[in-house]
Amino acid sequence: MTLDYLYHDLGDFQLQSGNILPNAKLAYKTYGELSPVKNNVVVLPTYYTGSHYRNEGFFGAGRAIDPARHFIVSVNLFGNGLSSSPSNTPAPFDGPRFPNMTLYDNIRAQHQLLTEALGITQIALVAGWSMAGCQSFQWAAQYPHMVQAILPFCASAKTAEHNIVFLEGVKAALQADAAYDDGNYQSPPVKGLKAFGRVYAGWAFSQTFYREQMYKLKGFDSAEALLQDWEQDHLEWDANDLLCKLWTWQQGDISNNGLYNGNFESALSAIEARTIVIVCDSDLYFRPEDNALEIEHIKNSELRIYQSPWGHCVASPGNDAEFERFLDQAIVALLG
Numbered sequence: 001m002t003l004d005y006l007y008h009d010l011g012d013f014q015l016q017s018g019n020i021l022p023n024a025k026l027a028y029k030t031y032g033e034l035s036p037v038k039n040n041v042v043v044l045p046t047y048y049t050g051s052h053y054r055n056e057g058f059f060g061a062g063r064a065i066d067p068a069r070h071f072i073v074s075v076n077l078f079g080n081g082l083s084s085s086p087s088n089t090p091a092p093f094d095g096p097r098f099p100n101m102t103l104y105d106n107i108r109a110q111h112q113l114l115t116e117a118l119g120i121t122q123i124a125l126v127a128g129w130s131m132a133g134c135q136s137f138q139w140a141a142q143y144p145h146m147v148q149a150i151l152p153f154c155a156s157a158k159t160a161e162h163n164i165v166f167l168e169g170v171k172a173a174l175q176a177d178a179a180y181d182d183g184n185y186q187s188p189p190v191k192g193l194k195a196f197g198r199v200y201a202g203w204a205f206s207q208t209f210y211r212e213q214m215y216k217l218k219g220f221d222s223a224e225a226l227l228q229d230w231e232q233d234h235l236e237w238d239a240n241d242l243l244c245k246l247w248t249w250q251q252g253d254i255s256n257n258g259l260y261n262g263n264f265e266s267a268l269s270a271i272e273a274r275t276i277v278i279v280c281d282s283d284l285y286f287r288p289e290d291n292a293l294e295i296e297h298i299k300n301s302e303l304r305i306y307q308s309p310w311g312h313c314v315a316s317p318g319n320d321a322e323f324e325r326f327l328d329q330a331i332v333a334l335l336g
Helices: 054-058 103-117 131-142 161-175 178-183 190-204 207-211 214-218 223-235 239-250 264-269 288-295 311-315 321-335
Strands: 006-014 020-031 041-045 071-075 125-129 149-153 274-280 301-306
Touching: 006 103, 020 103, 041 103, 041 131, 054 125, 071 103, 103 131, 125 131, 125 321, 131 149, 131 239, 149 321, 161 190, 161 239, 178 190, 178 239, 190 223, 190 239, 190 311, 207 214, 214 223, 274 288, 274 311, 274 321, 288 301, 301 321, 311 321
Parallel strands: 041 071, 041 125, 125 149, 149 274, 274 301
Antiparallel strands: 006 020, 020 071
């Protein structure tokens, strides 16, 4: 089988926890050509249920991020089934024995990919939706001298407590399936995965989205049809992979490391990148109020609030063409 992506071998990768993951690897794909002075690099991490190919909805010919002008590095999150994950790591670190990964671990691995494998020392832009946006914040705080601009959309620099509680709900729905067996399942915990998808769908869109039956714009004749689609989508995921990334998301905090020792304001103030943060006014778990507090401490930053009933899924490619234009305008403002 021919893969449409590459692997970067990280070797025996020491984690923030002190554990070592043997033969760790990052899956990634590049688009476009690196300029002779290497000043056109755009890094796109992946979101929670995303992958490098799903990031392709955020760039293209004639878009603000364009492979004709930019060298795009789309890199897969630990736990997404392509980079090192519970589902593809051999014993003794397989399944529920896979070590916990922080965003700090992910960005340190991505830094190794860019500097060692690709010879990159400056990044023009790090951007991303949801958990990928959280990684944009992490990049800017962890390597402030390397990142010139960031554009997190529907994301945060620190996972809010209400967001953590939301994630506890979908996690509990999955783990309640007896077939889950504390992660030692012999076949997929189908009931748990379906429940995970159903609970998630209630948070991904706004109340207005359901009241106005906007799911019909997606081709569903009822809310139940939408829920069944979310069930099927999550059946494609390995349960331990979902929970691995969920733990990473819950621990999100750009100051939770030896650089800042938990001083969140100090971590925000250390960001040197030009910053535009985009949030949807009806996003149920990445709230505008949280982002407003964050940018108070980021130099040269701006908060742009997009009004839409699509909620968190406003940024999912194909849902809202006007949001795509709104996003591209912000990218142009950062990249020129």
